Amino acid sequence: MKMTFRWFGEKxxxxxxxxxxxxxxxxxxxxxxxxxxxxxxxxxxxxxxxxKTVEAAGxxxxxxxxxxxxxxxxxxxxxxxxxxxxxxETLRNLAKFGIKVVCYNFMPVFDWTRxxxxxxxxxxxxxxxYEDEKVQKIDPDRxxxxxxxxxxxxSLPGWEPERLKSLKYLFEQYKKxxxxxxxxxxxxxLREIIPVCEEVDIKMAIHPDDPPWSVFGLPRIVTSKxxxxxxxxxxxxxxxxxxxxxxxxxxxxDNNIPDIVRYFGxxxxxxxxxxxxxxxHSRGNFDETxxxxxDGSLDMFEIMKAYHDVGFDGYIRPDHGRMIWGxxxxxxxxxxxxxxxxxxxxxxWEAIDKMKKL
Ligand SMILES: [Mn+2]
Numbered sequence: 001m002k003m004t005f006r007w008f009g010e011k012x013x014x015x016x017x018x019x020x021x022x023x024x025x026x027x028x029x030x031x032x033x034x035x036x037x038x039x040x041x042x043x044x045x046x047x048x049x050x051x052k053t054v055e056a057a058g059x060x061x062x063x064x065x066x067x068x069x070x071x072x073x074x075x076x077x078x079x080x081x082x083x084x085x086x087x088x089e090t091l092r093n094l095a096k097f098g099i100k101v102v103c104y105n106f107m108p109v110f111d112w113t114r115x116x117x118x119x120x121x122x123x124x125x126x127x128x129x130y131e132d133e134k135v136q137k138i139d140p141d142r143x144x145x146x147x148x149x150x151x152x153x154x155s156l157p158g159w160e161p162e163r164l165k166s167l168k169y170l171f172e173q174y175k176k177x178x179x180x181x182x183x184x185x186x187x188x189x190l191r192e193i194i195p196v197c198e199e200v201d202i203k204m205a206i207h208p209d210d211p212p213w214s215v216f217g218l219p220r221i222v223t224s225k226x227x228x229x230x231x232x233x234x235x236x237x238x239x240x241x242x243x244x245x246x247x248x249x250x251x252x253x254d255n256n257i258p259d260i261v262r263y264f265g266x267x268x269x270x271x272x273x274x275x276x277x278x279x280x281h282s283r284g285n286f287d288e289t290x291x292x293x294x295d296g297s298l299d300m301f302e303i304m305k306a307y308h309d310v311g312f313d314g315y316i317r318p319d320h321g322r323m324i325w326g327x328x329x330x331x332x333x334x335x336x337x338x339x340x341x342x343x344x345x346x347x348x349w350e351a352i353d354k355m356k357k358l
Contacts, residue, residue: 001273001307001312001313001314001315001316001349002028002062002313002314002315002316003025003027003028003316003317003342003345003346004027004028004029004030004063004315004316004317005020005023005027005028005029005030005317005318005338005342006029006030006031006065006317006333007020007029007030007031007054008031008034008330008333009031009032009033009034009050010053012034012330013329013330013333014328014329014330015329015333015334015335017029017053017054017057017059018057019335020057020059020335021057021058021059023339023342024339024342024343024346025342025346026058026059027059027317027342028059028060028061028062028063028315029054029059029060029061029063030061030063030064030065030103030315030317031050031054031061031064031065032064032065032066032067033046033047033050038068038069038070038071038083039070039072039082039083039086040086041086041089041090041093042067042090042093042094043093044093044096044097047093047094047096047097047099048097051097051098061097061098061099062098062099062100062101062315063099063100063101063102063103063272063315064094064099064101064102064103065103065207065243065272066102066103066104066105066207067087067090067091067094067102067103067104068104068105069083069087069104069105069106069189070083071108071109071170071173073087073185073188073189074106074108074177074182074185074186075108075173075174075176075177075185076177076181076184076185076188077173080185080188080189084189084192084193087189087193088192088193088196091193091196091197091200091202092196092200094200094202095200095201095202099202100201100202100203100315101202101203101204101205101271101272101314101315102202102203102204102205103205103206103207103243103272104204104205104206104207105206105207105208105209105222106182106186106206106209106221106222107209107210107218107220107222108170108174108177108182108218108219108220109167109170109171109174109216109218110215110216110218111210112210112211112248113130113135113210113211113215114128114129114130114331115129115130115131115134115135116128116129116130116131117331118323118331119287121287121322125322125323125324125337126322126323127287127288127289127322127323128287128288128320128331128332129286129287129288130211130251130284130285130286130287131284131285132211132213132283132284132285133284133285135215136215136216171216171218174218174219177219178219179219179220179221181219182219182220182221183221183230183231183234186221186231186234187234187235190204190234190235190240191234191235194235194237194239194240197237197239197240198237198239202239203238203239203241203271204239204240204241204271205241205242205243205270205271205272206222206231206241206242206243207222207243207245207248207274208222208223208228208243208244208245208248208249209221209222209223209248210245210248210251211248211251211252211284211286212224212248212249212251212252212255213252213284223249223252224249224252224254224255225255225256225259225260225263228242228260228264232264232267232269238268238269240269241268241269241270241271242264242269242270242271242272243270243271243272243273243274244260244261244264244265244270244272244273244274245274245276245319246273246274246275246276246277246298246300246303246319247274247275247276247277247278247288247298247319247320248274248319250277250278250297250298251278251280251286253280253283253297257298257302257303257306258299258302258303258305258306259306261273261303261306261307261310261312262306262309262310265306265307265310265311265312266310270312270314271314271315272314272315272316272317273307273312273314273315273316273317274316274317274319275291275300275303275304275316275317275318275319275341275345276288276291276318276319276320276321276341277289277290277291277292277293277295277296277297277298277300278296278297278298279295279296279297280297288320288321288322288332289322290321290322290337290340290341291318291321291337291340291341291344291345292344300344300345300348301348301352304345304348304349304352305348305352308349308352308353308356316345318338318339318341318342318345319332319341320332320333320338321333321334321336321337321338321340321341322334322337323337324336324337
């Protein structure tokens with residue numbers, strides 16, 4: 001596995017590359033051009049500049065999270081062809097600078113959703129939390145305001161103010177899109193772009209929906225093993241792969257994460273692993289916890305063992321962390337708890353590796 005760490009760029013991240021370089025094992029960087037709206041082409045010179053910034057700090061950039069998909073592609077409007085054309089151009093530009101994996105999601109309107117961005121835990125740390133009842137009764141217009149107010153002054157990925165303006169229009173459009181239609185539209189998109197990916201050697205890695213069930217009545221199709229199977233079968237190519245996010249899929253206790261890792265890992269379809277733990281309080285209600293098995297509901301040893309058993313050699317990163325030791329950073333993306341996550345994941349990996357050789 002190749003360890004990485006997500007970084008939001010010089011202007012929009014409180015954590016410097018110099019600090020990331022000191023994390024044990026010196027992880028690679030996962031980043032993006034976060035200011036470019038979904039649907040637009042990423043200019044080669046901007047990608048070049050990002051790559052040079054990362055390399056100047058002695059680090060590598062081979063994974064992009066994310067190149068977002070324009071809603072017209074998800075809805076299936078005639079204008080999708082223009083945006084798909086732009087997406088292909090972005091992929092070609094990324095390939096010129098050695099990018100190997102592109103993470104993306106196919107969630108309508110909203111990116112990930114939480115009901116509390118800074119829930120205080122008994123130990124005095126704070127974390128992101130989700131209560132389904134709270135979320136489902138919020139008017140989508142209001143949750144946009146609340147996310148903005150609670151974001152510590154940073155703009156959250158997928159929640160950029162420009163996008164929120166068109167919320168009502170989007171909701172209207174999605175009334176015609178059910179799960180089957182959304183999957184069909186994902187198939188259309190993948191059939192267009194995967195040949196380009198094969199040509200330029202970039203692997204696509206779809207991120208599960210977060211949480212893995214419908215919110216605000218919008219359809220969601222990246223939620224379970226069965227649905228992931230449908231997605232990889234839309235285009236049968238190793239370039240049509242997955243970002244396997246443990247905390248995200250794991251929020252539904254019906255999803256057996258080690259089993260899912262083994263199943264898709266042995267098919268060579270997991271290109272990017274997001275590893276984090278969550279504590280499920282009751283169905284639909286969970287807190288994000290430290291990565292440690294005993295702090296959450298997921299067995300991190302079993303998850304890492306599944307990756308090891310299938311010979312996983314893709315990219316991996318600790319996912320969200322809590323805010324600890326008084327750190328003030330983008331919710332979920334502080335330095336300390338994620339760095340602890342890396343040390344823990346690496347510790348599990350080394351132990352599994354050496355135990356097998358005894
Ligand atoms: Mn994730």
